Amino acid sequence: MTTRLMRWAALWLVLIGCGDALAHVTTTGLLRIEVAGGRVLYALSVALPELPAASASILIAAANGDRATAEAIAEAARRSVTVDLAGVRCRTGRVRIGGAGANETRATIEIDFTCATSHGRLDITEDWSAVLGEHYQTLGNVRTTSGERQMTFGEASRTASVDIDRTAATGWFDFVRLGVEHILTGYDHLLFLVALLATARGPWSVVRIVTAFTLAHSVTLTVGALGIVTIPDRIIEPLIAATIVWVALENLFAAEPDRRRWIWSFGFGLVHGLGFASALGELGLKGAALVRGLVGFNLGVEIGQLLFVAVFLPALMWLARGRGARLTPRIASLTVATIGTYWLVERIVVG
Numbered sequence: 001m002t003t004r005l006m007r008w009a010a011l012w013l014v015l016i017g018c019g020d021a022l023a024h025v026t027t028t029g030l031l032r033i034e035v036a037g038g039r040v041l042y043a044l045s046v047a048l049p050e051l052p053a054a055s056a057s058i059l060i061a062a063a064n065g066d067r068a069t070a071e072a073i074a075e076a077a078r079r080s081v082t083v084d085l086a087g088v089r090c091r092t093g094r095v096r097i098g099g100a101g102a103n104e105t106r107a108t109i110e111i112d113f114t115c116a117t118s119h120g121r122l123d124i125t126e127d128w129s130a131v132l133g134e135h136y137q138t139l140g141n142v143r144t145t146s147g148e149r150q151m152t153f154g155e156a157s158r159t160a161s162v163d164i165d166r167t168a169a170t171g172w173f174d175f176v177r178l179g180v181e182h183i184l185t186g187y188d189h190l191l192f193l194v195a196l197l198a199t200a201r202g203p204w205s206v207v208r209i210v211t212a213f214t215l216a217h218s219v220t221l222t223v224g225a226l227g228i229v230t231i232p233d234r235i236i237e238p239l240i241a242a243t244i245v246w247v248a249l250e251n252l253f254a255a256e257p258d259r260r261r262w263i264w265s266f267g268f269g270l271v272h273g274l275g276f277a278s279a280l281g282e283l284g285l286k287g288a289a290l291v292r293g294l295v296g297f298n299l300g301v302e303i304g305q306l307l308f309v310a311v312f313l314p315a316l317m318w319l320a321r322g323r324g325a326r327l328t329p330r331i332a333s334l335t336v337a338t339i340g341t342y343w344l345v346e347r348i349v350v351g
Contacts, residue, residue, distance in 0.1 A: 027051055027132050028185060030279060031140030031151070035122065035164050040083050040090060040113040042124075044138070045099070045106050049237055049347040052133050059107040062097045073097055073109070073131070080128050083113045085164075086120025105234040105347070124151070125159045137185065139178050141285060148289045150174040152181065172296045179300020182279055183308070188240050188343060189272055190308055195247040195336045196265055197313065198329040199257045208262040210309060216269025217276060218298055224277025225285075225294050236274050238347040243268040244340030251333035276301060 027050045034041040048056045062070040074095035083090040093112035122144075128136050140151035144164040151160040183189055196213065200206045223229045247264060250257045276297075285293045319328045 027136045028182065028279070029128070029132070029136065029138040031138045031153075033124065033140060033142045033151075035142065035144045038085075038115045038118045040085070040115060040122070042081055042083070042111040042113065044109045046109075046132060047233065047237065048105050048107055049343070055132055056107075058131075059097065063099055063107055070097055076131050077109055077111055080131065081111055081124070081126045083115070083125075084123040085115040086117045088116050090115040105232070105237055119165050120163070121161055122164050123159060123161045126153055127158045137181075139182070139279070141289075148285065150178060152178065154181075172292055175293045175296025176300040176303070179297040179302075180304040180307075181300075182276070182297070183301045183304030186275075188244060188340075189275070189305075191336050191339060192240070192244050192247065192268070192272065193305070193308060194312065194332060195244060195251060195340075196261060197309070197316065198248075198332045198336075199251050200261070205261070206309075206313065209265045210305070212262040212266035213269040213272075214302060214305070216266045217273030217301070220270045220273030221276045221280070221298055221301070222294060224274045225280045225290070225297075229274070231274055233278055236271065236278065238344055239271050240275050241340050241344035241347055243271055245337055245344055248333045248337035248340060251329060252337065 027046060030045045032041075032043040032045075034043075046059075048059065051059070058069055058073065062073045074097070077095045078092050081092075083092075090113040093114055095112075096110040097107065098110070099107040122142070126138065128138075135155065137154040138152070140153065140160070142149045142151055142162055144162075149162050151162070153160060193213070196209050197206060200209060220229070224231075247268070250264070280293055280297050316328065316332070
């Protein structure tokens with residue numbers, strides 16, 4: 001009995017850890033940097049539902065015209081972001097705060113920089129942890145006259161560099177890395193997978209569920225990134241949370257939740273794919289860079305998903321041995337339903 005309780009407690013803690021947005025939200029900012037002559041535009045977009053509540057409230061107030069709050073955010077922006085070109089610090093200019101209107105779920109922060117030269121190595125340092133949370137990270141796209149490149153800022157590294165005179169490389173692996181990072185830090189997508197697989201019966205069931213989810217979100221990731229289908233984040237983000245709650249509750253109350261699980265996996269995968277497309281679309285890729293981004297990012301998402309499944313399934317099987325076969329999926333589903341409901345309410349209120 002003690003061993004079983006320890007296993008179930010471990011599962012509960014792991015799932016709560018995955019959903020640590022209950023304590024602080026891991027935020028992924030989407031960054032666009034445009035370099036033209038001696039001017040640099042830094043344009044950051046953040047999802048309000050992912051931010052700590054206090055940070056979201058401040059950005060909403062600033063975007064809606066509260067002068068004192070806007071000035072405070074502008075000052076924080078000047079401290080948080082620095083740009084050097086050819087080893088010389090660029091002068092920080094105007095800071096603009098947008099979005100966060102009545103029907104918006106994203107806020108934008110744009111900063112103009114003026115540099116003394118227009119050539120050389122561009123060094124960008126950003127650290128928004130004091131404003132957006134300590135687990136904040138950024139996925140960025142840099143446009144220069146020589147091409148487009150990708151940058152990643154995170155807890156491990158707050159500085160990124162690029163030679164703006166050097167012709168851009170293909171960038172395939174950069175996009176693959178972005179895809180892996182996006183899925184492994186996308187707790188809503190991971191918890192959806194937990195709910196889908198919690199009641200899976202055998203390897204064939206797992207294959208059907210994962211394949212259906214993969215095919216579905218690959219389709220909508222593609223059509224969304226290409227601009228064929230565009231649905232606002234204020235709709236997609238609550239829907240993603242709703243899919244998590246639905247599957248978790250089905251696990252708890254349906255007689256045979258695994259019977260047609262692959263159908264739900266495919267249908268809800270279409271919704272999650274639009275969430276992935278939003279992250280890629282915000283980078284503003286065009287032409288060949290869009291093709292590289294679409295293929296590489298999609299591949300990275302699949303790799304990250306397989307890595308998660310490879311770790312989660314053995315852990316679930318270990319926890320579900322013996323008498324835990326019935327209780328473990330219920331504990332997992334109850335935890336996921338709780339976290340999903342929290343996200344659903346938060347995203348509806350903030351949006």
